[in-house]
Amino acid sequence: MPKIVDHDKRKVQIAEATWKVIIMEGLEQASVRKIAKEAGLSVGAMRHYFSTQSDLFAYSMKLVSDRVKKRAYEKKYDGTPLEAMQEVLSEFLPINEEQRIEMEVWLVFSAKTLVNPDLKSLGKTVYHEMRGVVEHVIQSLIDLQLAKDDLDKQLEVERLYALIDGLALHSILYPDELSSNKTVDTLKYHLQSLCT
Amino acid sequence: MPKIVDHDKRKVQIAEATWKVIIMEGLEQASVRKIAKEAGLSVGAMRHYFSTQSDLFAYSMKLVSDRVKKRAYEKKYDGTPLEAMQEVLSEFLPINEEQRIEMEVWLVFSAKTLVNPDLKSLGKTVYHEMRGVVEHVIQSLIDLQLAKDDLDKQLEVERLYALIDGLALHSILYPDELSSNKTVDTLKYHLQSLCT
DNA sequence: CTATTTTTAGCACAATTGTACTAAAAAGGG
DNA sequence: CCCTTTTTAGTACAATTGTGCTAAAAATAG
Numbered sequence: 095m096p097k098i099v100d101h102d103k104r105k106v107q108i109a110e111a112t113w114k115v116i117i118m119e120g121l122e123q124a125s126v127r128k129i130a131k132e133a134g135l136s137v138g139a140m141r142h143y144f145s146t147q148s149d150l151f152a153y154s155m156k157l158v159s160d161r162v163k164k165r166a167y168e169k170k171y172d173g174t175p176l177e178a179m180q181e182v183l184s185e186f187l188p189i190n191e192e193q194r195i196e197m198e199v200w201l202v203f204s205a206k207t208l209v210n211p212d213l214k215s216l217g218k219t220v221y222h223e224m225r226g227v228v229e230h231v232i233q234s235l236i237d238l239q240l241a242k243d244d245l246d247k248q249l250e251v252e253r254l255y256a257l258i259d260g261l262a263l264h265s266i267l268y269p270d271e272l273s274s275n276k277t278v279d280t281l282k283y284h285l286q287s288l289c290t
Numbered sequence: 291m292p293k294i295v296d297h298d299k300r301k302v303q304i305a306e307a308t309w310k311v312i313i314m315e316g317l318e319q320a321s322v323r324k325i326a327k328e329a330g331l332s333v334g335a336m337r338h339y340f341s342t343q344s345d346l347f348a349y350s351m352k353l354v355s356d357r358v359k360k361r362a363y364e365k366k367y368d369g370t371p372l373e374a375m376q377e378v379l380s381e382f383l384p385i386n387e388e389q390r391i392e393m394e395v396w397l398v399f400s401a402k403t404l405v406n407p408d409l410k411s412l413g414k415t416v417y418h419e420m421r422g423v424v425e426h427v428i429q430s431l432i433d434l435q436l437a438k439d440d441l442d443k444q445l446e447v448e449r450l451y452a453l454i455d456g457l458a459l460h461s462i463l464y465p466d467e468l469s470s471n472k473t474v475d476t477l478k479y480h481l482q483s484l485c486t
Numbered sequence: 487c488t489a490t491t492t493t494t495a496g497c498a499c500a501a502t503t504g505t506a507c508t509a510a511a512a513a514g515g516g
Numbered sequence: 517c518c519c520t521t522t523t524t525a526g527t528a529c530a531a532t533t534g535t536g537c538t539a540a541a542a543a544t545a546g
Contacts, residue, residue, distance in 0.1 A: 097513040097522055120405035122318045125503065137505090139524045147504065198404060204463055205401040208394060209316035221464050252468070252476045253453060260456025261448075267400055268417050272448070280448045287483070293492055293543040321533065333535090335494045343534065 105143050108133045109154040113199045116154075121202050126150070152212055155203040158196050159220045162186075166227075175238055176289070179231050180282055186224065186258050187281065188265050189274040198266050228255040232288075240289045250288065257284055301339050304329045305350040309395045312350075317398050322346070348408055351399040354392045355416045358382075362423075371434055372485070375427050376478055382420065382454050383477065384461050385470040394462050424451040428484075436485045446484065453480055 111133035115124045126147055130140040144150035166185045171178040188194035207214040229251045235241040261277040307329035311320045322343055326336040340346040362381045367374040384390035403410040425447045431437040457473040 097511090097524095099523065118405070120402065123405075126505085127503085136525045138507095138526065141505075142523060145505085202401050202404070205398050206316060206318075207463065208398070209314070209319075218464060218467070221460075221467060225467075246479065249476055249479045252457070252472060253480055256456030256460055256473075256476065257449060257453050258456065259459055260452030260454065263455055263459055264417075264452055267403065268414060271414070271417060271421075276448060277452075280445055280452065283442065283445045284449055293494095293541090295493070322535085323533085332495045334496060334537095337535075338493065341535090 101143060105153060106157065108135070108140060108143060108150065109157045112150060112154040113157075113195060116199055116202055117195060121206060124151075148212065151203070151206075152216070155200070155213055155216055158200045158203070159216070159223075161196055162193075163223075175234065176240060176285060179234065180278075180285060182227065183231060183254075183258055183281055183285075184278055187262050187274070187277045188269075189278060194266065194269075197262055201263070201266055225251065225255055228258070235285075235288060242288060242290050245288065254284065257281070297339060301349060302353065304331070304336060304339060304346065305353045308346060308350040309353075309391060312395055312398055313391060317402060320347075344408065347399070347402075348412070351396070351409055352412055354396045354399070355412070355419075357392055358389075359419075371430065372436060372481060375430065376474075376481060378423065379427065379450075379454055379477055379481075380474055383458050383470070383473045384465075385474060390462065390465075393458055397459070397462055421447065421451055424454070431481075431484060438484060438486050441484065450480065453477070 108129065112124060112129050115128050115132050119128070126137055126140065129150070130137045133140065140150075144153065162185065166182070169181070169185070171181050173181070185193070188197045203213055204217055207217040232241075232245075232247060232250050232254060236245070236247065258281065261272070261280055264272045265274060265277050304325065308320060308325050311324050311328050315324070322333055322336065325346070326333045329336065336346075340349065358381065362378070365377070365381070367377050369377070381389070384393045399409055400413055403413040428437075428441075428443060428446050428450060432441070432443065454477065457468070457476055460468045461470060461473050
């Protein structure tokens, strides 16, 4: 029997190299040769795991959402319900290096979804998943009778969801102008404003 | 004397062709050859106006902010102060084809600012200009005594600014999921929530 | 018409691109 | 040790890239 390589781990390793190249030089410069070099592989070897560049990009984008989901799922939330909600939603803000990297890569791929149907479907899926989380937070606020009673549930969901992604966007594009702390403060401020 | 060409108009024409290619095929596919073809020029002729691709991209990105600024400046705002504010801020939402195109192009270039210092400085400038508009709106709400009196001005600015860009982002990336009307409704809802 | 200068067209070239293909290397079961 | 299959490395190639360069075309003033 031949040499055995854990394909999944290898693909993750290559995808992480892809992230690195994208962050350092941008998606346009993320050629298979640069990615292979970053991953410490030959181009031929890399093609054994991703036969086309499209496959590699699709996998690399999906890895972002997988990572975010896994972290959110495994994390233990404590404190008051409101604090727990803040922590849940903070998973979607680039408040540390790990999340910043993921979201920067996600943003770059999101821009590419505008002209790439394959990536677009993943984007849409994640959009709905994330919206579901936001919806759940709003619903919980109401159910726990923390929320003011004159809220429009649908509009609150759109508002909170847009606020989060807007904060994330600003923080990623202009970190010098909007610190991580400020994004979290703004998020907390907003949640407070929804409560009695 | 030779043939005279209005350089400014020509550059705008070429930049608009650049927009078109970017929207149809993405920034990575926006080669000088494709742009020249879209503009109805030869590559050599185009290089007479933009000697490098970087110049062309920088100009094309700046044209977006110029267009938005010009439109905002020339527009006549009427109705109540609150209605006027809604209209001002709606300039930053992709609520019609013209604005959608501009913002889609802006988003693509914004992603590129992450690895391109030249574009980044323009992005930062526009960030501050836009933040200034939002700040002015918040201040006006307070000055006109429309606002609730327990608002934190700084946090309200961050919140409103992030909300606008988040709505714009969602609407650009996932127009099927978030209609233009819904973005405007959400914006109005938010402004209402700031008032007594 | 001529002269002058701008504008345009297009070739050339080196670099880079994605990927197809071949063959060597590696490694574990027998 | 040897066989089998996976894994890797590297070459090759056509296509595309940005840009340098040259010369023709266009158009206006005289």
